[in-house]
Amino acid sequence: MKPAQPLLRVTALSKHFPIHSRGFFSRQVGTVRAVDDVSFDVAPGETLGLVGESGCGKTTAARTILRALRPTSGRVEFALADRCVDLAALPERALKALRPRMQMIFQDPFSSLNPRMTVGAIVGEPLVIHRMARGRELEDRVVDVLRRVGLKGEHRSRYPHAFSGGQRQRIGIARALIMNPALVVCDEAVSALDVSVQAQVINLLEDLQDELKLTYIFVAHDLGVVRHISRRVAVMYAGRIVELAPTEAVFKGALHPYTRALVSAVPYPDPDVRMNFRLAGEVADPAHLPQGCAFHPRCPDRHAPCDKVRPDLRPLADGRRVACHLHHKP
Amino acid sequence: MADNGDILLEVRGLRTSFFLDEGEVRAVDGATFSIRRGRILAIVGESGCGKSVTAYSVLRLIQPPGRIVGGRIVLYPRGRPPIDITALGEKSETLYDVRGGRISMIFQEPMTSLSPVHSVGNQICEAVLLHQPVARREAEARAVAMLGRVGIPGPEERLRQYPHELSGGMRQRVVIAMALACNPELLIADEPTTALDMTIQAQVLALIRTLQSDLGTSVLLITHDLGVVAQTAADVAVMYLGRIVEEAPVRALLKDPRHPYAMGLLQSLPSLSQGRARLPSIPGSVPALTEIPPGCPFHPRCPYMQAGRCDTGGPPDLREVAPDRLAACLRAEEIHT
Ligand SMILES: Nc1ncnc2c1ncn2[C@@H]1O[C@H](COP(=O)(O)OP(=O)(O)OP(=O)(O)O)[C@@H](O)[C@H]1O
Ligand code: SF4
Ligand SMILES: [Mg+2]
Numbered sequence: 001m002k003p004a005q006p007l008l009r010v011t012a013l014s015k016h017f018p019i020h021s022r023g024f025f026s027r028q029v030g031t032v033r034a035v036d037d038v039s040f041d042v043a044p045g046e047t048l049g050l051v052g053e054s055g056c057g058k059t060t061a062a063r064t065i066l067r068a069l070r071p072t073s074g075r076v077e078f079a080l081a082d083r084c085v086d087l088a089a090l091p092e093r094a095l096k097a098l099r100p101r102m103q104m105i106f107q108d109p110f111s112s113l114n115p116r117m118t119v120g121a122i123v124g125e126p127l128v129i130h131r132m133a134r135g136r137e138l139e140d141r142v143v144d145v146l147r148r149v150g151l152k153g154e155h156r157s158r159y160p161h162a163f164s165g166g167q168r169q170r171i172g173i174a175r176a177l178i179m180n181p182a183l184v185v186c187d188e189a190v191s192a193l194d195v196s197v198q199a200q201v202i203n204l205l206e207d208l209q210d211e212l213k214l215t216y217i218f219v220a221h222d223l224g225v226v227r228h229i230s231r232r233v234a235v236m237y238a239g240r241i242v243e244l245a246p247t248e249a250v251f252k253g254a255l256h257p258y259t260r261a262l263v264s265a266v267p268y269p270d271p272d273v274r275m276n277f278r279l280a281g282e283v284a285d286p287a288h289l290p291q292g293c294a295f296h297p298r299c300p301d302r303h304a305p306c307d308k309v310r311p312d313l314r315p316l317a318d319g320r321r322v323a324c325h326l327h328h329k330p
Numbered sequence: 331m332a333d334n335g336d337i338l339l340e341v342r343g344l345r346t347s348f349f350l351d352e353g354e355v356r357a358v359d360g361a362t363f364s365i366r367r368g369r370i371l372a373i374v375g376e377s378g379c380g381k382s383v384t385a386y387s388v389l390r391l392i393q394p395p396g397r398i399v400g401g402r403i404v405l406y407p408r409g410r411p412p413i414d415i416t417a418l419g420e421k422s423e424t425l426y427d428v429r430g431g432r433i434s435m436i437f438q439e440p441m442t443s444l445s446p447v448h449s450v451g452n453q454i455c456e457a458v459l460l461h462q463p464v465a466r467r468e469a470e471a472r473a474v475a476m477l478g479r480v481g482i483p484g485p486e487e488r489l490r491q492y493p494h495e496l497s498g499g500m501r502q503r504v505v506i507a508m509a510l511a512c513n514p515e516l517l518i519a520d521e522p523t524t525a526l527d528m529t530i531q532a533q534v535l536a537l538i539r540t541l542q543s544d545l546g547t548s549v550l551l552i553t554h555d556l557g558v559v560a561q562t563a564a565d566v567a568v569m570y571l572g573r574i575v576e577e578a579p580v581r582a583l584l585k586d587p588r589h590p591y592a593m594g595l596l597q598s599l600p601s602l603s604q605g606r607a608r609l610p611s612i613p614g615s616v617p618a619l620t621e622i623p624p625g626c627p628f629h630p631r632c633p634y635m636q637a638g639r640c641d642t643g644g645p646p647d648l649r650e651v652a653p654d655r656l657a658a659c660l661r662a663e664e665i666h667t
Contacts, residue, residue, distance in 0.1 A: 053527040164615045165377070194376035194554065199598035199611035206608070221528060224557070224601025228609070265532035267557030269599055271581045275561045277532035282497055 005079060006041035007215050008065070008183060013038045013074030013088070015057075015064045019287060032287045034060040036239040038074070039313065044182070047209070047216040049230030049247065051223060051262070053283050057239040058219045062185045065217075066102050067095055078102070078183070100130055103176035105169075107188035112172055113160040119146075120156030123174045130179070141178060148211075149174045150204060166197030170204065177208065187219045202229060223266050227251055235259045238284040238294035241313050245320035255322040257301045293325065301326055337406055338548045339365040339388070339516060344401035345572075346380075346387045355619045357383040359572030360401070362648050365516065365565075367408075370542055370549040372559040372580070375569035376595075376616060381552045384569075385518050388550070389429050390415060407432060407515060431461040434509040438521035440501035443508065444493045450477075451489025454508045461512045476507040480537060499530035503537065510541060517542075520552040535562050556599060560584055568592045571616065571627045574648055577656040588657040588666055590632045626660065634665045 014037055019030040035057045042048045050058050063069045065076050067087050076087040078098070087095070106112040113122055124142045127133040133141055143153040149170040160168055169189065176184055186205065190198045202225065208214060220226050226233060227247055234244045235256065243256040254260045265277040281298040284290065290297055296306040305325050313323040322328075346358040358380040365371045373381050386392050388403055403415040405428065413432075418425040437443055445453060454473035458464065464472070470489070477485035480503040493501055502522060509517055519538065523531035539562055542549050551563055559566050559580060567577040568589065576589040587593045594612035614631045617623060623630055625641040635641065640660060651662040659665075 053529060166615055194616075195556075195595055195598050196376060196612040197615060199600070199609035202600060203608055203611060223528070224599065228600035262529060265529045266601070267532070267535070267555065267561040268601060269556040269560045269584060269596065271560045271584060273560075275532055275535070277529060277536065279529060282499060282530065283527070 005044075006077075007044040007046075007079050008042040008217075009075075009077040010041070010065060011039050011075040011077070013061070013064060013076060014072045015060055015069055016072045030287060033239045033289060034286055035064055037312075038236075038239075038241055040234055040241065040244055042183075042215055042217060044079075044215055045209070045213050046232070047218050047230040049226035049233040050217055050219045050236065051221065051226050051233060052236035053221065053262075055283060055286065056236040057286065058221075058236055059187055061236070062104070062187055062217060062219050066104060066185060068104075096130075100126070100132070100179035101181055102183040102185070103179055103181040104185045104187060105172050105176050105189040107191050110165070110168065110192075113168060115160055118157055118159060119151075119163075119171055122160070122171060123156070123178055126175060126179050132179075145174045145178045148177065148208065150200075164197070165193055166201060169193060169197075169201050173201075173204065173208070177212070180212075181214070183215050183217070185217045185219065188221070189218075190225060191220060191222060198225070205229070223251075223263065235262065238289055239286050240294065240323065241321075242295070242323045243321065244313065245322075249320060255316075255320065255327055256295075256324045257299050257326070258295045293323075336366050337364045338367045339550070340402075340404045340406070341384075341388070342402045342404075344384065344387060344403060345399045346383050346392055346396060347399050348396040350395060353620045356572055356622060357396070357619060358387060359619075359622065360645065361569065361572060361574050362401075363567045363574050363577055365548050365550055367548055368542075368546045369564040370539075370551055370562055371565045371567060372551045372553055372563035373567045373569055373574075374553055374556060374559050374595075376554060378616065378619070379569045380572040381554075381569055382520055383572075385435065385520050385550065385552055388415065388518065389433060389435060390418065390420075390425060391429075405432065405516070427461075430457065430514075431512055432514055433516040433518060434512060434514040435518040435520065436502075436505045436509050436522050438524050440498065440505045440525075441493065443505045444501060446493055449490050449492055450496070450504050454489075454504070454511050457508050458511045472511055473507070476511045477504070479541070480504070480507045480510075481533070482507070499526055499533065502526060502530075502534055506534075506537065506541070510545065510547070513545070514547060516548045516550060518550045518552070521554070522551070523558065524553070524555075531558075538562065556584065556596065557601070568595070571622055572619065573627065573645060573658060574656075575628065575658045577648065579654060582655060588651050588655060588662045589628075589659045590634050590665070591628050594631075594633075626658075634659075634661055636661065 015035040017032045017034055018028045020026040021029045038061055052058050064071050071088045074088055077084050078087050120142050124138050127138055142156055151170055190201050218230050230247055233247050233250045234241045237258050243259045254263055261279040267275050279298055284294045292307040292309055293311050296302045311323045311325050313321050314328055315321050342362050344358050344361045348355040361384055375381055387398055405413045405415055451473050455469040458469040458472055474485045477488055482488050482503055523534050563580050566580050566583050567574045570591050576592045587596055597610040612631055625643055626646050629635045629640040646658045646660050648656050648658040651657045
């Protein structure tokens with residue numbers, strides 16, 4: 001079977017931020033490699049999980065892909081009906097026309113909605129900004145999308161404060177979906193929700209994906225949620241992807257020592273499945289990365305080349321990708 | 331549940347309300363639970379169910395417009411007469427001795443407990459000097475020992491550092507060191523790892539477990555995460571709308587919940603259902619605390635609700651439904667299969 005043409009192909013994407021010295025005559029004294037040489041594909045209709053700890057670059061990667069940030073280097077090829085464009089190289093104007101195709105859903109259902117706008121205005125705003133609908137048609141589309149996310153048409157005249165956390169997250173989802181996007185990046189989209197509500201919103205995201213043929217990049221730190229929702233997972237550490245593999249392979253037999261540690265830190269709600277986390281130390285600081293593999297100072301499997309040669313993310317025979325000298329001879 | 335010599339803290343029918351313009355917010359509305367000596371009890375529940383207000387009530391830290399309006403909180407120190415915390419005067423010596431001495435507390439945000447302008451060492455020493463009859467030198471030695479104990483490398487040098495020089499995980503370790511430096515009988519930890527990364531959370535939970543079993547301190551662990559409960563606690567109390575709806579040893583409750591709300595919470599966890607099956611979810615959402623439903627407060631969302639029975643009268647009592655198991659559901663025995 002020929003693999004489907006990817007909807008998104010990210011190649012060697014990097015986003016570096018300069019660090020400036022303090023004071024009036026500030027000069028650049030270093031670089032934070034927030035995202036460094038990141039590559040992956042996402043197939044149409046797929047959900048790719050992007051996991052890692054805070055500061056590992058997940059959100060920066062997502063924002064750089066959507067061109068909310070300008071990439072330092074790399075390519076972001078996005079498939080349209082008739083052609084493929086490189087989002088990383090596109091001028092602002094051309095980008096604006098494509099914006100509706102890619103949307104983002106944010107973590108915080110409390111601060112991401114303007115408290116002074118009605119729900120109808122919030123949800124319809126993207127259509128107004130892009131001049132895609134007005135008047136009667138605008139109203140109809142707002143009502144339609146509110147129903148799709150499990151809210152009611154009448155809700156459009158209310159203000160966000162009158163809604164619970166789960167309902168506000170539905171409003172955020174409605175706002176993203178009204179543009180008929182192909183790609184939706186969910187950045188910790190269910191992290192702030194309580195479990196009972198979280199389950200409702202996860203179900204909703206999955207239903208909408210089936211109905212509307214959506215492609216998701218699901219950025220999250222909660223591995224339980226990611227395991228449930230995504231078919232493949234990319235694990236980031238210090239700005240780089242260290243492992244990219246089918247979800248169950250990651251949970252049942254991770255290859256990278258960091259992934260293994262991360263999986264062992266998941267507190268399962270079962271007292272007979274003991275958390276068995278043994279790693280000392282804390283995540284690497286992307287402003288002061290060590291030489292070689294960024295994980296080597298903490299790695300239980302560290303060996304000769306690890307503190308000198310940086311391992312690249314490369315495929316193994318079974319297609320799983322891993323950036324570790326244990327699995328590739330340098 | 332246990333015979334009385336076993337119990338360190340007993341909370342019976344605790345009610346704490348906030349009197350606001352829009353009415354009385356019954357944040358804790360008849361909570362009953364007990365903490366056994368030398369064990370970790372987790373209180374688990376969703377946002378706003380009253381977990382933190384319960385913890386603050388135990389330390390008598392509720393400020394106006396809030397007030398404890400009913401119930402009793404009794405501490406049973408070893409070899410001493412019981413202390414009725416609810417009856418203590420605001421300025422009594424005993425309350426002072428309880429707060430930070432017999433019971434200490436750590437919070438979700440480590441900076442809640444730390445002062446940004448004092449060195450870590452000073453803060454731990456102050457905490458010790460405040461509650462223990464020791465000299466400065468002795469307090470300092472204890473601070474160093476405690477920092478070492480919570481896994482902070484190079485404790486002597488760390489004493490001179492300020493909180494902003496430490497990572498979030500290190501700060502939470504310092505807070506734990508500070509809380510344990512006075513040998514409290516009870517440690518209350520309110521979401522101590524919620525603000526931390528997964529791997530740092532794993533380290534801190536392991537630390538709390540080890541210290542608890544080494545020192546024999548009882549712990550009241552407040553969390554919204556059933557995973558944290560399973561990995562850390564011995565007993566668990568599930569809270570909904572200001573009441574404990576089920577209390578049992580951890581394994582019993584997680585493997586075989588008896589209250590429909592506890593069942594619903596467990597089923598809706600994504601990590602237990604692998605692959606893309608639909609998650610069973612609890613319908614509806616938590617009602618406002620100013621509009622607590624009559625009868626069983628969970629009845630509008632409960633799949634086992636029986637009209638005429640569950641939706642009238644007062645809330646069901648937390649009662650023994652099986653040996654060592656308490657649940658506040660009228661139908662607990664009928665629906666358990
Ligand atoms: N100072 C206050 N004034 C008014 N209402 C309050 C105050 N403190 C708490 N409440 C209310 O009491 C209820 C219980 O709050 P509490 O902080 O105990 O919840 P919680 O279970 O700890 O939730 P979370 O998981 O979000 O921390 C909430 O509805 C809250 O809004
Ligand atoms: S008392 Fe009735 S409504 Fe309440 S939990 Fe039990 S069955 Fe459900
Ligand atoms: Mg709280």
